Amino acid sequence: MRLLLVEDDPRIAEPTAAALREAGYAVTWMTTGPQGLEAAMLGEFPLIVLDVMLPGLDGFGVARELRAAGVDSAILFLTARGELGDRVEGLDLGGDAYLVKPFAMPELLATLRALSRRERGQGAPQVTFAGGRGHLNTVGRTVSWDGQEVAVTGREYALIEALALAPERWFAREDLLDRVWGPEFGGEARIVDVYVRYVRRKLAPEAIASERGRGYRVEK
Numbered sequence: 001m002r003l004l005l006v007e008d009d010p011r012i013a014e015p016t017a018a019a020l021r022e023a024g025y026a027v028t029w030m031t032t033g034p035q036g037l038e039a040a041m042l043g044e045f046p047l048i049v050l051d052v053m054l055p056g057l058d059g060f061g062v063a064r065e066l067r068a069a070g071v072d073s074a075i076l077f078l079t080a081r082g083e084l085g086d087r088v089e090g091l092d093l094g095g096d097a098y099l100v101k102p103f104a105m106p107e108l109l110a111t112l113r114a115l116s117r118r119e120r121g122q123g124a125p126q127v128t129f130a131g132g133r134g135h136l137n138t139v140g141r142t143v144s145w146d147g148q149e150v151a152v153t154g155r156e157y158a159l160i161e162a163l164a165l166a167p168e169r170w171f172a173r174e175d176l177l178d179r180v181w182g183p184e185f186g187g188e189a190r191i192v193d194v195y196v197r198y199v200r201r202k203l204a205p206e207a208i209a210s211e212r213g214r215g216y217r218v219e220k
Contacts, residue, residue, distance in 0.1 A: 001024075001025055001026065001046055001047060001116060002025070002026045002028070002044060002045050002046060002047075003020060003025040003026065003027050003028070003045060003046075003047040003048070003049065003112070004027075004028050004030065004036065004039055004040055004045040004047070004048045004049070004073075005017055005020070005027055005028070005029045005030070005049045006029075006030045006031075006032075006033070006035070006036030006040075006048065006049070006050045006051055006054060006059070006062065007029070007031070007049070007051045007054075007078065008031045008032065008051065008053075008054055008055055009051075010031075012101070013029055013031070016049075016105075016108070017029050019105050019108075019109070020049075020109075020112075023109055025047070025112075028045070031055075032054060032055045032056040032057070033054040033055065033056040033057025033058060033059065033061060033062050034056045034057050035056075036048075036050065036054070036062055037057060037062045037065055037066070040062070040066055040071060040073060041065075041066070041069060041071060043071055043073070045073050046073055046074060046116070047073065047074050047076070047112060047115060047116065048066075048073050048074065048075045048076070049076050049078050049108075049112075050062060050063065050075055050076065050077055050078065050095075051077075051078055051079055052077055052078075052079035052090070053079060053080070059077060059079065059090075060089060060090060060093055063075055063077075063090070063093045063094050063095055064093050064094075066094070067093065067094035074096045074097075074115040074116075075094065075095045075096050075097075076095070076096060076097045076098070076099065076108075076111060076112065076115060077090045077095045077097070077098045077099070078099050078101065078103070078108075079098075079099075079100065079101060080100065080101045096115055097111050097114075097115060097141065099111060099154075100154070103154070104154075104155070104158065104180065104181060104182050105182045106158060106162075106178075106179050106180055106181070106182050107154055107155075107157075107158045107180075110138075110158060110161055110162075111138075111141065113138075114138035126138070127161070127164045127165060128164075128220075129163070129164040129167055129218045129219065129220065130203075130204075130206070130207055130218055130219055131219055131220070133145060133146055133204070133207075134160075134164065134203065134207060134218070136157075136160065136161055136164055138161065141154075141157050142157075143156075143157060143160055143203070145202075145203045145204065145207070150202050150203060151202075152199070152202060153198075155180065155181075155195060156195060156198055156199055156202070158179075158180045159176065159180050159192075159195050159196070159199060160199060160218075162176060162179045162180055163176075163208065163216065163217060163218045164218055167217070167218050167219060167220040168217060168219065168220060169217055170211070170214040170215045170216070170217045171215045171216050171217060172214075172215040173189040173190070173192045173193070173215060174189060175215070176192045176215075176216065177189050177191070177192055180192075180195075192216075196208050196210070196216060
């Protein structure tokens with residue numbers, strides 16, 4: 001799938017573009033708002049990863065112009081501006097998702113997969129797990145348990161999503177570490193256990209099953 005990356009910082013853009021290409025995306029990289037707007041106006045990019053703080057025209061301005069012109073590409077805002085007001089503004093302007101820097105590459109890739117499913121018309125972005133008690137909205141990146149939305153961090157969400165997208169599969173710590181923290185993470189694998197405890201406290205102890213020698217899983 002073709003993807004437009006609009007990011008002016010090469011320290012972020014170059015490794016991000018490389019990871020996206022490795023994941024199978026055909027990436028075009030632009031460094032300014034006007035360049036990104038011109039490329040996106042062609043309507044050839046189903047996915048746009050758009051920084052907010054751009055030279056020439058900021059990402060919100062780019063999104064505003066695209067939506068006004070009827071361009072319906074999925075827009076993922078990628079920015080250091082994580083305040084609630086900024087997130088609301090970006091989504092109100094027609095953005096589809098929002099990630100705050102610094103972000104984990106698996107989190108970015110998971111969000112893009114969700115947006116890709118939406119673009120291909122593969123059904124609603126809902127994932128159900130734990131016998132219907134748990135629900136994920138993979139575009140809004142929200143989690144509900146027993147019908148009530150639960151506040152989770154980005155890392156907690158990424159952990160739940162990794163498990164819920166492959167229910168009944170057992171994941172070793174190393175599998176989850178790679179999917180959620182990324183292969184470049186240099187910390188201890190037991191950080192996975194810590195985050196599993198966080199999630200169980202917020203949802204329910206039975207939300208994530210564990211078994212010695214096999215790892216973690218969720219039920220369908």
